[in-house]
Amino acid sequence: MIRLTLAGAALSLALAGGAAAADFPSRDIRFLCGFSAGGSCDLVSRMFAEKLGPIFGQNVVVENKTGASGMIALTEVSRAAPDGHLVSLSTMANHTVLPQMPGVKLAIDPNRDVTPIASLANVYNMLIASPQSTFQTVPALIEHAKANPGKLTYASVGNGSSQHLAGELFQRLTGTQMLHVPYRGGANALVDITAGRTDLMFGNMPEFLGQIEGKGVRPIAFGAPKQSPLFPDLPVASATVPDFKIGNWFGLVGPAKLPADIVAKWTAALDKVAADPDFQARMAKNGLEIIVGPPARLQELIASDSARWGEVIRGANIRAE
Numbered sequence: 001m002i003r004l005t006l007a008g009a010a011l012s013l014a015l016a017g018g019a020a021a022a023d024f025p026s027r028d029i030r031f032l033c034g035f036s037a038g039g040s041c042d043l044v045s046r047m048f049a050e051k052l053g054p055i056f057g058q059n060v061v062v063e064n065k066t067g068a069s070g071m072i073a074l075t076e077v078s079r080a081a082p083d084g085h086l087v088s089l090s091t092m093a094n095h096t097v098l099p100q101m102p103g104v105k106l107a108i109d110p111n112r113d114v115t116p117i118a119s120l121a122n123v124y125n126m127l128i129a130s131p132q133s134t135f136q137t138v139p140a141l142i143e144h145a146k147a148n149p150g151k152l153t154y155a156s157v158g159n160g161s162s163q164h165l166a167g168e169l170f171q172r173l174t175g176t177q178m179l180h181v182p183y184r185g186g187a188n189a190l191v192d193i194t195a196g197r198t199d200l201m202f203g204n205m206p207e208f209l210g211q212i213e214g215k216g217v218r219p220i221a222f223g224a225p226k227q228s229p230l231f232p233d234l235p236v237a238s239a240t241v242p243d244f245k246i247g248n249w250f251g252l253v254g255p256a257k258l259p260a261d262i263v264a265k266w267t268a269a270l271d272k273v274a275a276d277p278d279f280q281a282r283m284a285k286n287g288l289e290i291i292v293g294p295p296a297r298l299q300e301l302i303a304s305d306s307a308r309w310g311e312v313i314r315g316a317n318i319r320a321e
């Protein structure tokens with residue numbers, strides 16, 4: 001009797017999951033972005049949402065739910081009904097940095113309490129320097145830093161930020177010592193780099209494009225594994241420092257226990273978006289790399305970057321501000 005009851009329960013759950021998948025999408029889809037309008041996260045969210053609407057035959061509405069480094073949005077999604085109509089952009093930091101950063105308290109475990117749907121996009125990491133800097137290549141930077149330990153300054157937007165972690169990784173891999181200078185925002189950091197008050201910064205290429213065009217900063221190399229089509233002649237830092245390959249990626253997640261059939265509908269739709277030539281051109285123009293892949297691809301990124309950044313965090317004794 002117990003076995004029959006358990007079998008019946010399992011069958012009911014399977015049928016319920018199938019019914020939910022058959023009904024999806026049946027109404028507007030809410031696409032949460034945990035950061036304010038105008039940034040890379042917002043841009044990625046809106047570019048995907050615009051293309052997903054016609055594929056799903058429903059409105060895909062981006063909502064900016066800011067706070068707690070994107071965790072407000074992930075927490076809301078984690079507690080939603082698992083029917084596919086509420087999803088959220090997630091970031092590399094959400095999954096690989098915040099869960100192991102001393103001093104950070106999270107309302108949920110972002111690697112257990114949401115369902116991974118897909119990897120989406122990567123922001124090209126770039127090393128830029130002040131126009132007044134004496135070095136113009138990565139080898140020259142390393143030579144200068146070794147000759148002047150602790151004197152070169154590198155900017156970030158705060159302790160534990162992607163810029164900070166990239167700078168710490170670079171020092172570990174090159175045996176150099178530089179001074180970390182945290183700012184309250186990227187704009188403030190760029191003002192000081194342009195003026196020569198701070199020497200350099202590892203960061204997201206889209207945020208540097210205006211200053212590069214205006215000659216306010218000097219691009220030195222890509223921290224990303226490969227060049228962006230926007231700067232095909234700019235070298236990659238890994239040509240000099242092989243293990244320095246920075247990916248600042250975005251993924252898509254849904255509520256806990258999101259049925260596999262609904263995840264499959266999402267990944268199929270995202271594959272169509274990634275194959276769209278107009279979408280490809282717009283992503284490249286904005287300094288973004290398309291890395292659309294299945295849940296397993298997102299989980300691989302989480303595992304590899306969790307190991308890397310955990311080592312950097314512990315080695316540099318980094319704590320949240």
